[in-house]
Amino acid sequence: xxxxxxxxxxxxxxxxxxxxxxxxxxxxxxxxxxxxxxxxxxxxxxxxxxxxxxxxxxxxxxxxxxxxxxxxxxxxxxxxxxxxxxxxxxxxxxxxxxxxxxxxxxxxxxxxxxxxxxxxxxxxxxxxxxxxxxxxxxxxxxxxxxxxxxxxxxxxxxxxxxxxxxxxxxxxxxxxxxxxxxxxxxxxxxxxxxxxxxxxxxxxxxxxxxxxxxxxxxxxxxxxxxxxxxxxxxxxxxxxxxxxxxxxxxxxxxxxxxxxxxxxxxxxxxxxxxxxxxxxxxxxxxxxxxxxxxxxxxxxxxxxxxxxxxxxxxxxxxxxxxxxxx
Amino acid sequence: xxxxxxxxxxxxxxxxxxxxxxxxxxxxxxxxxxxxxxxxxxxxxxxxxxxxxxxxxxxxxxxxxxxxxxxxxxxxxxxxxxxxxxxxxxxxxxxxxxxxxxxxxxxxxxxxxxxxxxxxxxxxxxxxxxxxxxxxxxxxxxxxxxxxxxxxxxxxxxxxxxxxxxxxxxxxxxxxxxxxxxxxxxxxxxxxxxxxxxxxxxxxxxxxxxxxxxxxxxxxxxxxxxxxxxxxxxxxxxxxxxxxxxxxxxxxxxxxxxxxxxxxxxxxxxxxxxxxxxxxxxxxxxxxxxxxxxxxxxxxxxxxxxxxxxxxxxxxxxxxxxxxxx
Numbered sequence: 001x002x003x004x005x006x007x008x009x010x011x012x013x014x015x016x017x018x019x020x021x022x023x024x025x026x027x028x029x030x031x032x033x034x035x036x037x038x039x040x041x042x043x044x045x046x047x048x049x050x051x052x053x054x055x056x057x058x059x060x061x062x063x064x065x066x067x068x069x070x071x072x073x074x075x076x077x078x079x080x081x082x083x084x085x086x087x088x089x090x091x092x093x094x095x096x097x098x099x100x101x102x103x104x105x106x107x108x109x110x111x112x113x114x115x116x117x118x119x120x121x122x123x124x125x126x127x128x129x130x131x132x133x134x135x136x137x138x139x140x141x142x143x144x145x146x147x148x149x150x151x152x153x154x155x156x157x158x159x160x161x162x163x164x165x166x167x168x169x170x171x172x173x174x175x176x177x178x179x180x181x182x183x184x185x186x187x188x189x190x191x192x193x194x195x196x197x198x199x200x201x202x203x204x205x206x207x208x209x210x211x212x213x214x215x216x217x218x219x220x221x222x223x224x225x226x227x228x229x230x231x232x233x234x235x236x237x238x239x240x241x242x243x244x245x246x247x248x249x250x251x252x253x254x255x256x257x258x259x260x261x262x263x264x265x266x267x268x269x270x271x272x273x274x275x276x277x278x279x280x281x282x283x284x285x286x287x288x289x290x291x292x293x294x295x296x297x298x299x300x301x302x303x304x305x306x307x308x309x310x311x312x313x314x315x316x317x318x319x320x321x322x323x324x325x326x
Numbered sequence: 327x328x329x330x331x332x333x334x335x336x337x338x339x340x341x342x343x344x345x346x347x348x349x350x351x352x353x354x355x356x357x358x359x360x361x362x363x364x365x366x367x368x369x370x371x372x373x374x375x376x377x378x379x380x381x382x383x384x385x386x387x388x389x390x391x392x393x394x395x396x397x398x399x400x401x402x403x404x405x406x407x408x409x410x411x412x413x414x415x416x417x418x419x420x421x422x423x424x425x426x427x428x429x430x431x432x433x434x435x436x437x438x439x440x441x442x443x444x445x446x447x448x449x450x451x452x453x454x455x456x457x458x459x460x461x462x463x464x465x466x467x468x469x470x471x472x473x474x475x476x477x478x479x480x481x482x483x484x485x486x487x488x489x490x491x492x493x494x495x496x497x498x499x500x501x502x503x504x505x506x507x508x509x510x511x512x513x514x515x516x517x518x519x520x521x522x523x524x525x526x527x528x529x530x531x532x533x534x535x536x537x538x539x540x541x542x543x544x545x546x547x548x549x550x551x552x553x554x555x556x557x558x559x560x561x562x563x564x565x566x567x568x569x570x571x572x573x574x575x576x577x578x579x580x581x582x583x584x585x586x587x588x589x590x591x592x593x594x595x596x597x598x599x600x601x602x603x604x605x606x607x608x609x610x611x612x613x614x615x616x617x618x619x620x621x622x623x624x625x626x627x628x629x630x631x632x633x634x635x636x637x638x639x640x641x642x643x644x645x646x647x648x649x650x651x652x
Contacts, residue, residue, distance in 0.1 A: 073614075080615075132482065146583075151475050155584020156458065157620035162581040167612050168496045169507075170574035179577065179612045181495075248496035250507065252578070255488040257472075258481020286493050286505045288399075290408075294483035 003061045006312030007068040011087030015304040016048040017313035018056035023124025027055040039090050046103060058304040066106050067111030067315030073158045076111050113307060115152055115161055118145025119317050120262050120310025126298050132259040137266030140186035168248045187243030189268050192221040196238045208235050225271040243275050247282020252297050254287040262295055265302035273299040329387045332638030333394040337413030341630040342374040346381035349450025353381040365416050372429060392432050393641030395439030399484045402437050432526035435644040439633060441478055441487055444471025445643050446636025447589050452624050458585040463592030468510035494574045512571030515594050518547040522564045534561050551597040569601050573608020580621050582614040588621055591628035599625040
């Protein structure tokens with residue numbers, strides 16, 4: 001049996017798996033990305049790849065290609081990681097596809113992690129068989145990926161699909177990306193936590209701050225959602241704004257691209273799933289009714305395995321289209 | 327020589343031309359859309375088509391197909407005009423492609439006018455040869471069209487490319503489309519005029535209102551731009567907000583789709599062209615610098631001929647891809 005080797009390089013954990021052409025994960029391994037020390041992410045990557053490849057081969061499977069998802073933009077023509085990968089700085093500017101190809105003797109493909117995730121959802125997941133789909137992935141940041149007419153939208157400089165950093169409030173506050181009023185400011189894990197910290201600032205008695213043990217830095221998106229569900233008005237206001245912002249982006253996606261499927265996934269998706277009715281109500285305030293009715297919207301919590309399977313889907317996709325490999 | 331017959335159905339004027347495969351207009355005719363009375367738009371259309379076809383044939387050219395752009399969403403699979411065409415209500419729900427095909431004996435294709443315009447810019451105009459382009463067309467309303475990897479983005483229900491009605495301010499005011507904080511509210515002709523009317527309301531001495539002869543309804547986007555250029559502070563504030571809003575959409579397009587070319591055209595483009603530096607400054611506040619650097623942005627005033635040529639491009643595009651004709 002032939003398998004693809006999928007690698008999801010995360011800011012803290014790197015996950016690697018051998019995945020069948022049907023999306024089944026045969027073998028998987030993970031390790032701390034920087035586990036061997038700073039500047040050792042590449043060593044971690046190579047170690048995991050060798051390890052999973054051996055394990056797959058012991059089971060009689062042949063690895064045909066490697067796909068790697070990294071947390072930042074990628075020049076996919078050159079197979080080179082972009083300069084903006086703050087969570088794994090040592091990979092910045094690196095010709096990773098060529099390096100992995102030389103090292104393994106296999107075709108290797110590298111792309112943004114959420115582009116890979118979008119391919120995974122399209123080939124193996126909730127968007128299987130769809131002509132077009134958009135993946136919105138609120139995690140610590142806010143990634144996104146777009147597949148239209150069976151092709152991943154990469155754009156001319158590899159930024160295609162960066163919907164998390166498009167303005168949904170043009171006179172809104174600065175985003176850490178340098179933009180203003182980005183979706184990520186309102187609906188990513190970091191954005192939600194920062195919005196809540198802003199609201200409790202100067203109020204030592206704020207219940208949310210007390211729930212965080214008095215430490216603003218201990219306020220996380222998860223805590224904000226939990227306290228909102230428990231009736232905390234301040235937390236509920238932050239969550240409501242996050243849901244409205246996500247609904248606005250659904251409106252943008254539905255009217256602007258009108259894909260067959262939109263999948264909301266990523267680390268914060270489980271929290272958003274409990275607010276699905278509110279999010280869809282918000283989407284109705286922005287999208288054309290017939291366009292919205294034609295698009296299937298689904299919220300599915302994502303995890304490391306989904307991302308890893310996405311990286312394998314990237315390898316399968318690139319092989320299928322005769323993509324430029326190392 | 328073979329030619330395409332392009333028809334741009336406008337709210338007031340319908341333009342029809344015989345266009346070569348190189349985009350040259352050989353013959354053109356126009357007539358008031360409702361000139362023969364209400365409910366007579368189809369008769370106008372058929373009359374113009376017959377007229378231009380005869381004129382082209384007299385010059386020795388054979389018409390191979392008809393392309394029609396209409397001001398509203400279209401179900402392009404069925405060749406049926408959507409229900410929302412407020413400027414030409416009699417066409418709503420009409421199987422126009424089949425009707426024209428039967429009447430003329432030629433393959434006929436119908437799509438949204440700005441989708442056709444995008445194809446025209448891509449095949450014949452400022453986006454010629456680009457792999458991907460986005461057309462933003464502020465006129466009375468705000469149309470848009472997207473071509474990615476050589477394909478028009480139509481979406482699952484024909485709403486693909488409706489960027490004029492995507493929220494750029496999620497907590498912004500209602501739009502006439504039923505949405506909220508749409509780009510059209512800030513940067514279309516109607517939106518700019520209405521914003522200016524809102525600002526002069528209750529102030530009979532407002533210079534802009536006096537420039538309009540005291541009649542708020544006489545305030546047009548053109549007048550607002552003219553008075554802004556002449557130093558009217560109120561008009562300048564409206565224009566500045568329009569430029570910022572357009573810059574935000576450029577940020578969305580550049581980060582979200584990262585096309586090779588973005589073309590701003592349509593009836594208000596000439597006014598925006600004089601503010602290009604301000605618009606690009608605004609875009610820089612939203613877009614990733616390397617993504618923006620890779621995308622060519624150009625502002626080109628559009629006219630009826632551009633739209634008509636776009637409709638001919640639609641016919642050429644559909645014939646080229648073996649599109650579903652009547």
